[in-house]
Amino acid sequence: MYGICNLSIVPLRAAPSDSSEMVSQILFGEFFTILEQQKYWSKIRLASDDFEGFIDHKQFEKISEDLYQKLVLDAPVYSGEFVDFITDATNNLLTIPIGSRLPFFADHHFFINSKKYNYQGKVFSNKMAKSEIIRNAFTFLNAPFLWGGKTPFGIDCSGFTQMVYKICGYKLLRDAKQQAKQGEVLSFIEESEPGDLAFFDNDEGEIIHVGIILKDYHIIHAHGKVRIDTLDHSGIFNHDLQTHTHKLRVIKKII
Structure with missing residues (x-):
């Protein structure tokens, strides 16, 4: 059925x-x-x-x-x-x-x-250039975080990345830990391009967060809301809180 x-x-x-x-x-x-x-x-x-x-x-x-x-x-x-x-x-x-x-x-x-x-x-209706991933990601800026959400009225971290890639013509799986198994591993942030994905883990080594890399060591991700923060080799630095909020695990190139 x-x-x-x-x-x-x-x-x-x-x-x-x-x-x-x-x-x-x-x-x-x-x-x-x-x-x-x-x-x-x-x-x-x-x-x-x-x-x-x-x-x-x-x-x-x-x-x-x-x-x-x-x-x-x-x-x-x-x-x-x-x-x-x-x-x-x-x-x-x-x-x-x-x-x-x-x-x-x-x-x-x-x-x-x-x-x-x-x-x-x-x-x-068609696959877009990689630069369009960033443009469409900004459509969701300031959308409130909602566990399980997939819309600008409420969205979670992997729902955000999945939806942005989807409307650009590319398929991602639903959860961050599933998305982390897709694409090509990059060894350093310096190798990444805007539109690549960064994944973050907890103390047990489980992938729990994902965001889309921007230029100049920034990242757009859903954490409280869809927001832009600084990305470094340690993880995500939140300037509002003046602390790192997520620990970097791996960077993946999907396209």
Whole structure:
């Protein structure tokens, strides 16, 4: 069985309960495999990054296997406005955040099952130059930190890096420790370019944080909010707190 998100932002939870931890979010147009069905909840696996969790039955629409396979092959088109709206055939409005998927998009229209939608805003549809990663990262500047979040209204560190890379046409996995396994290792900060990723660990050596490297030894990352701090060989130096907040583990070149 398969499904697609037909609402703007839906929580993906660790367990089948509204009070369970939100481990991620599903944005409009994201589709998935239904692994298990319960009375009110379904355990799903997202097609985009294989991330798993539980979603309320009332917050998605089922699709056929044939449509799922067509979506897999469909070149992704994402909404490019900070926030915008779509309309259906009866002019009902639905707001969508940046990075929402617009299935089979053409001439400002797209479809989910037999339902036709209209979207007039900017879209992202191709792989961008590495410099565009930085430009799009600034779209999220000052977004509040939200565990499991993936939008400018609340985002976590790996959700931030994943979404920026996504709208630029590149695929990252969901969690920082998963993203740290992607790409090519760089030995020194001096070898890095703006757009590369820096990962940080805790005292046990577990990767717990990630950010996007900027020029001149700076980094943009989600810590309290999406912010810019100094990056050095020790880690992230927060000028507001006048201390290092994260310990550098590894730098990776993804593109």
